[in-house]
Amino acid sequence: xxxxxxxxxxxxxxxxxxxxxxxxxxxxxxxxxxxxxxxxxxxxxxxxxxxxxxxxxxxxxxxxxxxxxxxxxxxxxxxxxxxxxxxxxxxxxxxxxxxxxxxxxxxxxxxxxxxxxxxxxxxxxxxxxxxxxxxxxxxxxxxxxxxxxxxxxxxxxxxxxxxxxxxxxxxxxxxxxxxxxxxxxxxxxxxxxxxxxxxxxxxxxxxxxxxxxxxxxxxxxxxxxxxxxxxxxxxxxxxxxxxxxxxxxxxxxxxxxxxxxxxxxxxxxxxxxxxxxxxxxxxxxxxxxxxxxxxxxxxxxxxxxxxxxxxxxxxxxxxxxxxxxxxxxxxxxxxxxxxxxxxxxxxxxxxxxxxxxxxxxxxxxxxxxxxxxxxxxxxxxxxxxxxxxxxxxxxxxxxxxxxxxxxxxxxxxxxxxxxxxxxxxxxxxxxxxxxxxxxxxxxxxxxxxxxxxxxxxxxxxxxxxxxxxxxxxxxxxxxxxxxx
Amino acid sequence: xxxxxxxxxxxxxxxxxxxxxxxxxxxxxxxxxxxxxxxxxxxxxxxxxxxxxxxxxxxxxxxxxxxxxxxxxxxxxxxxxxxxxxxxxxxxxxxxxxxxxxxxxxxxxxxxxxxxxxxxxxxxxxxxxxxxxxxxxxxxxxxxxxxxxxxxxxxxxxxxxxxxxxxxxxxxxxxxxxxxxxxxxxxxxxxxxxxxxxxxxxxxxxxxxxxxxxxxxxxxxxxxxxxxxxxxxxxxxxxxxxxxxxxxxxxxxxxxxxxxxxxxxxxxxxxxxxxxxxxxxxxxxxxxxxxxxxxxxxxxxxxxxxxxxxxxxxxxxxxxxxxxxxxxxxxxxxxxxxxxxxxxxxxxxxxxxxxxxxxxxxxxxxxxxxxxxxxxxxxxxxxxxxxxxxxxxxxxxxxxxxxxxxxxxxxxxxxxxxxxxxxxxxxxxxxxxxxxxxxxxxxxxxxxxxxxxxxxxxxxxxxxxxxxxxxxxxxxxxxxxxxx
Numbered sequence: 009x010x011x012x013x014x015x016x017x018x019x020x021x022x023x024x025x026x027x028x029x030x031x032x033x034x035x036x037x038x039x040x041x042x043x044x045x046x047x048x049x050x051x052x053x054x055x056x057x058x059x060x061x062x063x064x065x066x067x068x069x070x071x072x073x074x075x076x077x078x079x080x081x082x083x084x085x086x087x088x089x090x091x092x093x094x095x096x097x098x099x100x101x102x103x104x105x106x107x108x109x110x111x112x113x114x115x116x117x118x119x120x121x122x123x124x125x126x127x128x129x130x131x132x133x134x135x136x137x138x139x140x141x142x143x144x145x146x147x148x149x150x151x152x153x154x155x156x157x158x159x160x161x162x163x164x165x166x167x168x169x170x171x172x173x174x175x176x177x178x179x180x181x182x183x184x185x186x187x188x189x190x191x192x193x194x195x196x197x198x199x200x201x202x203x204x205x206x207x208x209x210x211x212x213x214x215x216x217x218x219x220x221x222x223x224x225x226x227x228x229x230x231x232x233x234x235x236x237x238x239x240x241x242x243x244x245x246x247x248x249x250x251x252x253x254x255x256x257x258x259x260x261x262x263x264x265x266x267x268x269x270x271x272x273x274x275x276x277x278x279x280x281x282x283x284x285x286x287x288x289x290x291x292x293x294x295x296x297x298x299x300x301x302x303x304x305x306x307x308x309x310x311x312x313x314x315x316x317x318x319x320x321x322x323x324x325x326x327x328x329x330x331x332x333x334x335x336x337x338x339x340x341x342x343x344x345x346x347x348x349x350x351x352x353x354x355x356x357x358x359x360x361x362x363x364x365x366x367x368x369x370x371x372x373x374x375x376x377x378x379x380x381x382x383x384x385x386x387x388x389x390x391x392x393x394x395x396x397x398x399x400x401x402x403x404x405x406x407x408x409x410x411x412x413x414x415x416x417x418x419x420x421x422x423x424x425x426x427x428x429x430x431x432x433x434x435x436x437x438x439x440x441x442x443x444x445x446x447x448x449x450x451x452x453x454x455x456x457x458x459x460x461x462x463x464x465x466x467x468x469x470x471x472x473x474x475x476x477x478x479x480x481x482x483x484x485x486x487x488x489x490x491x492x
Numbered sequence: 493x494x495x496x497x498x499x500x501x502x503x504x505x506x507x508x509x510x511x512x513x514x515x516x517x518x519x520x521x522x523x524x525x526x527x528x529x530x531x532x533x534x535x536x537x538x539x540x541x542x543x544x545x546x547x548x549x550x551x552x553x554x555x556x557x558x559x560x561x562x563x564x565x566x567x568x569x570x571x572x573x574x575x576x577x578x579x580x581x582x583x584x585x586x587x588x589x590x591x592x593x594x595x596x597x598x599x600x601x602x603x604x605x606x607x608x609x610x611x612x613x614x615x616x617x618x619x620x621x622x623x624x625x626x627x628x629x630x631x632x633x634x635x636x637x638x639x640x641x642x643x644x645x646x647x648x649x650x651x652x653x654x655x656x657x658x659x660x661x662x663x664x665x666x667x668x669x670x671x672x673x674x675x676x677x678x679x680x681x682x683x684x685x686x687x688x689x690x691x692x693x694x695x696x697x698x699x700x701x702x703x704x705x706x707x708x709x710x711x712x713x714x715x716x717x718x719x720x721x722x723x724x725x726x727x728x729x730x731x732x733x734x735x736x737x738x739x740x741x742x743x744x745x746x747x748x749x750x751x752x753x754x755x756x757x758x759x760x761x762x763x764x765x766x767x768x769x770x771x772x773x774x775x776x777x778x779x780x781x782x783x784x785x786x787x788x789x790x791x792x793x794x795x796x797x798x799x800x801x802x803x804x805x806x807x808x809x810x811x812x813x814x815x816x817x818x819x820x821x822x823x824x825x826x827x828x829x830x831x832x833x834x835x836x837x838x839x840x841x842x843x844x845x846x847x848x849x850x851x852x853x854x855x856x857x858x859x860x861x862x863x864x865x866x867x868x869x870x871x872x873x874x875x876x877x878x879x880x881x882x883x884x885x886x887x888x889x890x891x892x893x894x895x896x897x898x899x900x901x902x903x904x905x906x907x908x909x910x911x912x913x914x915x916x917x918x919x920x921x922x923x924x925x926x927x928x929x930x931x932x933x934x935x936x937x938x939x940x941x942x943x944x945x946x947x948x949x950x951x952x953x954x955x956x957x958x959x960x961x962x963x964x965x966x967x968x969x970x971x972x973x974x975x976x
Contacts, residue, residue, distance in 0.1 A: 021728075021938035023763055049763070051909070051939035058937050075930040076937070078729035087730060091591045098582050107575045112968040113597070113715075113738045114610075114753050116975050126598075126612045126708070128715065130742050133611075135694055135702050147630070208692025210619055218619050224610065224742055224752070225975035231597075231612065238968060244505075245562035246571060254597045254737065258614050258708055268708070269598050279507055279533070425535070446559040453542050453560070454505035455535035484596040484722060491600050491709035 018061050019053030019079070067480050074484055074492055082314065085307035086481050089300065089473055093465070094252070096299035097273055100292050101250045106275060109242045109249045111235030116227055117443070124258040125230040126268075131210055131223050138209025145200045153197040160190040231256035235274050236460060237394075237447055240423060243276035243458050244450045250275040252465075260488050264477040267466065269486040276460035282396075282405040282422040285459035286382050289409050289418050290331045293380065293468070297327035300472055308472070316474025322412055323472050325379060332381035334372075336364075336403065339383050342376055343368055363390045369408070369415040380411045393437040394447075395421035397429055407461070414471045420461025427451040502545050503537030503563070551964050558968055558976055566798065569791035570965055573784060573957055577949070578736070580783035581757055584776050585734045590759060593726045593733045595719030600711055601927070608742040609714040610752075615694055615707050622693025629684045637681040644674040715740035719758050720944060721878075721931055724907060727760035727942050728934045734759040736949075744972050748961040751950065752970040760944035766880075766889040766906040769943035770866050773893050773902050774815045777864065777952070781811035784956055792956070800958025806896055807956050809863060816865040818856075820848075820887065823867045826860055827852055847874045853892070853899040864895045877921040878931075879905035881913055891945070898955045904945025911935040 015022050026044040035041065055061045060076050070077040077083045098108065114128050145153075164186045171180035211219035220228045235251040242249045255272040275292075277284055300308060300323060312319040334342070343358040352375070356365045364372075364383070373381050384407040385398060395404035409418035424430040430451055431441050441448060469481035479485035484492075499506050510528040519525065539545045544560050554561040561567045582592065598612050629637075648670045655664035695703040704712045719735040726733045739756040759776075761768055784792060784807060796803040818826070827842040836859070840849045848856075848867070857865050868891040869882060879888035893902035908914040914935055915925050925932060953965035963969035968976075 019938045021940045023940075049941065051935075051937075053938040075725045075933060076729075078726050084730055087591065087593070087726065090594070094592050094594075095582055095586050098579055102579050107571065108578050109571070109967055110574070110578075110738075110755055112753060112970060112975075114740075114970050114975055124614075126614060127616050128610045128612060129616060130608075130610060132613060132615070132702060135692070208619070208694050208696075210692050210694070212692075218616060224972060225970070226973040227975065229975050241559045242562050242571065242967065245560075246568055254594070256598075269596060271594055449559060451535075453535075454503045454537040456505045456507075457533060483593055483726065486596060486598050486709070488708060489710040491596075491598060491711065491713050 014052045015047065015050055017053045017055045017058075019055065019058045021049070021051035021053070022047065023049035067477065071479055071485065072492075078483070081310060083480070085304075085310050086469065086473055086475065087483065088307050089304050089311070090469055090481065092300055092304050093296050093468060093472070096296045097252060097292075097465075099299070100295045101275060104248075104288075106248045106250045106277075107242070107246060109235075109239060109251055111232070111238040111251045111253065111274075113232055113254065114225070114229050115232045116225070116229050117237065123233050125233060126256050126258045128229045128231060129223055131218070131220075134211070135209035144203045150197075150200055153193070153200050157190070157193040157197045160186070160193040164190050231258075233257060234272070234462065236276070236462065239274050239276040239460060240447075240450060240458065243278045243460070244454075244456050247278040248276065248280075262488060264479070265467075265470075267478055267482060267485055267487060270478075270482065271465035273463045273465060274460060276458060278456055278458050280422070280459040281457060282384060282407060282459060285420050285422060285461060286333065286384065286407050286409075289407070289420060289461050289463075290380075290382070292463075293331075293409065293411075293417070294327050296468065297323045297472065301327060311473045311475065315476065316413075318413070319472070319474030322474075326411070329379050331409070332377040332379060334377075334381060334383055336383055336386045339364065339368075339372060342372065346371070346376075361387045361389060364408075366415045369410040370412070373410040373415070374412045378412070380409060380417070383408050383410060388433075391421070393433040393439060394423050394430065396424045397433065405459075409461075411471050413474070414467055417467050417471060418461050418463045420459065422457070422459040425451055425455045425457050427455065498536045499531065499534055501537045501539045501542075503539065503542045505533070505535035505537075506531065507533035551961065555963055555969065556976075562967070565794060567964070569788075569794050570953065570957055570959065571967065572791050573788050573795070574949075574953055574965065576784055576788050577780050577952060577956070580780045581736055581776075581949075583783070584779045585759060588732075588772075590732045590734045590761075591726070591730060593719075593723060593735055595716070595722040595735045595737065595758075597716055597738065598709070598713050599716045600709070600713050601721065607717055609717060610740050610742045612713045612715060613707055615702070615704075618695070619693040628687045634681075634684055637677070637684050641674070641677040641681045644670070644677040648674050715742075717741060718756070718946065720760070720946065723758050723760040723944060724931070724934060724942065727762045727944070728938075728940050731762040732760065732764075746972060748963070749954075750971070751962055751966060752972065754962075754966065755949035756946055757949060758944060758946045760942060762940055762942050764906070764943040765941060766868060766891060766943060769904050769906060769945060770817065770868065770891050773891070773904060773945050773947075774864075774866070776947075777815075777893065777895075777901070778811055780952065781807045781956065785811060795957045795959065799960065800897075802897070803956070803958030806958075810895070813863050815893070816861040816863060818861075818865060818867055820867055820870045823848065823852075823856060826856065830855070830860075845871045845873060848892075850899045853894040854896070857894040857899070858896045862896070864893060864901070867892050867894060872917075875905070877917040877923060878907050878914065880908045881917065889943075893945075895955050897958070898951055901951050901955060902945050902947045904943065906941070906943040909935055909939045909941050911939065 014020060024044045025046040025048060026042045028040055028042055031038050031041045059073050060080060065080065070080060070083065078087055167180070167183040167186040171183045211222040213219045223229065233255060235253060239249055239251050251274045253271065254269055256269055258268065259266065275288060277288060308320050308323065340358060340360050346352045347358060352371060354367050356367065358368060385403040386406045387402060388397060388404045391404050391406045395406045397404055405422035407420050408416050411417045424433060427448060431448060434441055434444060466478050466481050469475070470478060473481060475481050479487065498504060508528045509530040509532060510526045512524055512526055515522050515525045543557050544564060549564065554564060554567065562571055585592070651664065651667040651670040655667045658664070695706040697703045707713065717739060719737060723733055723735050735758045737755065738753055740753055742752065743750065759772060761772060792804050792807060824842060824844050830836045831842060836855060838851050840851065842852060869887045870890045871886060872881060872888045875888050875890045879890045881888055889906035891904050892900050895901045908917060911932060915932060918925055918928060950962050950965050953959070954962060957965060959965050963971065
């Protein structure tokens with residue numbers, strides 16, 4: 009039925025029956041072969057027009073063929089690694105009694121001001137429609153309507169006096185008709201003014217701003233940048249939880265390390281301090297690496313061979329070796345000493361009180377500790393308001409996990425559980441305690457010490473696969489100007 | 493340190509050390525008791541202001557306290573059931589070799605026109621800013637700018653002729669100055685016209701429509717209504733996959749069965765037909781029910797006792813009994829016969845070629861088959877273009893799983909893998925084959941028979957918990973006017 013030749017084209021899909029046999033010794037490069045007795049299905053593929061028929065195709069080109077690229081060795085291997093890590097994530101947290109919580113994607117609160125947000129709206133349909141509709145009334149048209157309304161008002165006045173004179177006031181037909189005309193003129197004017205105000209098809213408030221009370225949720229709403237605050241709600245109610253879901257940043261970032269849509273894992277541990285938090289982060293990453301080595305050895309080997317010879321060893325070392333730990337103070341001292349010794353040069357200066365840059369983080373993980381390192385107790389000025397203030401009054405109980413090849417993989421902290429301290433830090437950060445009163449309620453009513461962290465899932469994929477570009481480790485990457 | 497009284501208030505959070513002892517026989521209603529030797533932590537709670545201190549609180553009231561409601565028995569039990577079903581979902585598909593794929597949330601394609609979509613945008617920031625900025629130029633101001641530009645043009649003409657006369661043409665200073673003035677006048681006019689065109693702060697095309705080329709992704713983009721089409725991409729490349737992620741509908745629906753944001757599970761099975769699809773759906777639902785009975789018996793018992801006495805038995809029966817199956821033709825005959833026998837009355841008529849309404853679906857599952865039933869082979873006119881056309885030319889290989897208490901739980905189909913038939917169905921449905929050429933590529937290059945289904949996760953929760961309102965089975969429900 010199908011000429012045997014068609015089964016052989018790159019991209020053809022076949023379902024066959026036959027006998028699996030050991031290959032003869034002279035067949036090099038293969039262990040078994042299938043002796044086909046029946047072709048059940050053959051989806052043919054014309055290699056002359058198949059966009060990915062060639063042997064050597066660049067990853068850049070494949071990004072433009074997102075619907076065909078999982079048919080390549082590389083992207084398929086990445087997809088299997090991704091699947092393995094995703095399931096290992098669930099296994100790890102379930103095994104340790106964490107509950108999976110679906111935090112919301114659409115939100116009205118801007119957690120920690122973590123970045124620019126996408127707006128979610130149904131208002132633009134009106135702006136689209138406005139383009140198709142008649143233009144808004146001109147000032148002259150408005151003036152005419154105002155004059156008409158004013159004339160109708162005078163007519164009512166005249167009619168009222170006439171009715172009073174004749175004693176028919178209540179049901180004088182002329183007055184009634186004048187009143188009805190005035191009503192019509194007024195509502196026509198109001199409608200015209202409303203059309204001018206809802207300029208471009210967007211509803212407007214009296215002050216001229218976009219009237220979000222007319223939007224789907226009755227207020228301005230966004231795509232979430234983090235599920236942490238909602239995770240805390242569940243951790244403070246039911247003990248440890250984790251989230252695993254999509255997160256968004258509307259940043260005009262075109263680097264190989266940023267996506268507009270990516271997946272995050274955010275555990276929140278009840279009755280935990282910073283030490284517990286670091287322990288959990290290390291156990292989790294090492295569990296993932298161990299699972300990967302067991303379940304996807306061939307995929308890791310392929311990717312390592314093609315893209316980063318160090319990748320497999322990095323995963324093995326991570327699985328088997330304890331992470332290093334060092335305080336932010338120690339980290340700064342180490343970096344300053346390395347600079348003083350001329351052991352390294354950095355683009356950015358190292359200074360206590362400033363955040364570590366990627367080059368500093370990678371130097372610590374790759375050159376100083378030669379393995380993942382957890383840096384903890386950062387200056388409060390560079391960290392979020394919800395991180396627990398240390399007794400020194402200068403640092404907070406924050407921690408970052410830095411790994412070779414990637415830099416920051418995880419950021420976490422013990423959360424400030426003291427109502428008074430949290431309120432003060434919030435005000436310092438310029439946030440309104442009224443807006444976050446629900447968050448303060450978690451401390452007001454039965455507060456509990458807790459800690460958590462966030463891991464960008466694609467960062468974990470970069471670390472384990474050795475892929476260079478984050479756009480190649482998510483099935484359908486979104487970045488500025490690209491949503492295919 | 494903490495007066496013992498404070499430990500006893502509803503809402504207090506305590507961490508204590510002590511000895512667990514068997515209760516004496518006279519302590520009714522409890523099996524063990526804790527003899528506290530040390531209070532490690534006490535988060536106090538002032539019951540007089542604690543919003544959920546009372547014993548009897550309605551579910552409606554709790555929806556307004558989304559940040560405190562997981563502290564109640566009901567919502568906590570639902571959360572544990574949800575966690576159990578989510579992990580069971582991953583276990584089931586992983587066990588059967590399905591790969592978990594993260595399909596995108598932000599999309600530019602409107603799959604199957606499944607419903608109204610939210611727009612994702614960064615353009616409204618401009619509309620917000622426009623309100624704060626100066627008003628756009630008036631027609632009189634524009635006219636003045638046009639006149640100025642025209643005058644500047646005449647001045648250039650005059651200067652040119654003068655320069656030509658004097659033979660200095662190329663570098664005549666008067667001409668240069670006139671040209672520069674013309675340039676300035678033209679760009680001032682263009683800027684003013686652009687400000688008029690970008691009415692309300694939105695960028696506009698020449699035709700007056702919103703200019704989405706200026707939006708974040710360079711085109712109009714939305715929140716997904718289904719990951720199916722992208723799931724097919726991976727199934728056709730790498731064999732069976734599943735998605736499990738958030739999905740959105742911007743419908744103005746205030747019922748107890750609809751959410752604007754909800755979670756869906758969408759497996760896509762390679763080399764599968766409708767029969768395989770039904771088998772998979774049944775196995776999956778029964779696996780979930782079995783896991784739930786094993787792992788959350790107390791939560792099921794509590795919810796069943798408080799809200800739906802039939803719920804536990806329904807879950808048990810589903811776990812242990814094969815689903816019924818009946819074709820759409822048979823289903824219509826059964827319903828018509830029941831009507832003819834006066835065994836039932838329906839609000840909506842039953843007619844071949846029309847979709848089954850919820851009342852018909854529930855009658856079939858609850859009264860006719862008394863268990864979940866899979867109805868298959870629906871008329872093509874009421875189903876999506878991608879469902880495989882049956883040899884009869886009238887029906888498609890679609891199936892719905894209907895369950896007691898809820899109605900439709902799952903909708904699925906074998907997908908049309910024949911390029912010519914799919915293209916024809918697409919045109920019939922009013923869709924452009926050009927827009928979906930990537931989807932057609934899956935059939936053009938190495939097509940493979942495949943089938944899949946979608947399950948609304950919250951529907952599964954309603955079915956298993958017996959809760960009435962979908963807003964109570966998701967941690968942070970979103971519906972029109974509500975996003976807290």
